[in-house]
Amino acid sequence: MYRAGIDLGGTSIKAGIIDGQQRILAHTSVPTRAERPAEEVIADMAAIVRQLLEQMQIEEDMLAGIGVGSPGLVDADAGIVRYSNNISWENVALVKELKKYFACEIRISNDANCAALGEVKAGAAKDMSNAILLTLGTGVGGGIILNGRVFEGSNAGGAELGHTSMVVGGEPCTCGRRGCVEAYVSATALIRDAKRAAAADKKSLLNQLCDQRLEDMNGRIPFDAALQGDKAAKEVVENYYTYLAEAIANYVNIFRPDVVLLSGGICNQGTHLTKSVEEHLSFLCFGGDRAFVPPVRCAVLGNDAGVIGAANLIVL
């Protein structure tokens, strides 16, 4: 049997057909154009899945189901996207709507949950069944996999690892609260801190590497400057690792997963990132070396994680 996975994003809708060995047999994408009515976006989702099936000459009765990863607050049990700022959806009955086009099983989840599931089924944690994934991008998404399945929380709106406060009253977060993990370990937060450090130390390499234009600061510059020995940049990077490790230690003390996965541009730092975080973790996790401290790994599937994970919402 085959499964289809759809990764619904603010920019594009990606879809793929996977086989029983978690291989993507065919994939495609179309622009989301989220300004349209949701029904039209969903019609496009159905159309590209059908197109892939035709392309692969797969009959619809060989499709076990379709899984969809959506940004925002997803009610997986009800099949409804409660709210997504990214695509301006509110209470869209995604599963019901897609069922107009397909008779097979259809399931939805949050996009970070799908990315986590993808990495567990076919990527950086394919040898494990319990994992935490943090997507470190503009925001911070969280995915929790327990016994090989997505953990959604008991009611819709759980698994929001990025929206747990690690500094009560601290930096403002996009969610309206202060001090959230997202406000400290997102790429956005790293860039904010690099800009502040550059402004505070005009001689820092941080300024040169963005040609003195702070608005051009990106998430790579602090690491590059730190590597060249720049003091201000080193402090920014060390601070970032500290907060990231503190956040991860919190999740470890709650979930004790087999592995912690990270994704996003920050993973370009590779083992420098994972080793630095692991060093912090060994001191921060409850019980120290009396308990299992999970390894930290970078995700490996890139954009495919969302599609593979979404397809795996359908359990064969």
Next chain:
Amino acid sequence: MYRAGIDLGGTSIKAGIIDGQQRILAHTSVPTRAERPAEEVIADMAAIVRQLLEQMQIEEDMLAGIGVGSPGLVDADAGIVRYSNNISWENVALVKELKKYFACEIRISNDANCAALGEVKAGAAKDMSNAILLTLGTGVGGGIILNGRVFEGSNAGGAELGHTSMVVGGEPCTCGRRGCVEAYVSATALIRDAKRAAAADKKSLLNQLCDQRLEDMNGRIPFDAALQGDKAAKEVVENYYTYLAEAIANYVNIFRPDVVLLSGGICNQGTHLTKSVEEHLSFLCFGGDRAFVPPVRCAVLGNDAGVIGAANLIVL
């Protein structure tokens, strides 16, 4: 069938026999005397269970199993208490040892997990199957119940809700880390803050209510002084509620439980406590009123929660 529950504490070992309706038919307790070898403590646990069975004239083959709640870091799958500062145990094979006395199923878990399970099966959350419990005492224990079962984490050392940092680099915690929830919302933390406030404002009622002896400060005084309009005490109490709500919002954003339970002396404040926390929560939880915000309730079973919960580690 009957089940036995044992609540192993630093001061006493409590045991009870429960029936299928979660009623405690008989219970007893003996001093722990934790300075003895663990084998002797465990022999006492076996002896009091046997005594209760004899007292109730229950044959051993009518006992479905024995559950034990232990303080500290418990490896439930392995049946081992990895480490407990309270009773000075390290790597004690509690299940194996108890099996020398009984042929029935024996299971162990952390004491806060058992208290949570007890409240879900027979107490403040008996109408629900997904709950978070915080025990607000000298430390802060956490229990997570998912679908009516204890969630231990995937490896030993999970569910330590009290040891998640909410102020990175903040107040020192007993676990060696800084800024843990325990360091802000335990009774110990409340007393620390009340002492500080009293020392900073000599005219505060906080000083009078402990007869000017700060060493006699307790967890009730700040609430009493606040009720009488004392400004410093009101600030201590409001701060305490703020941190408690921030911690709970973190757990809600991860677990979205049906209910959040609190236990400990602080629950004497009743609805003043729960309503205050609920007011904060409605602003702090991710998704605001687009998602379910669980009610906050005080635990109702008192000391019985541990025994009933431990017995319920055995699933009939």
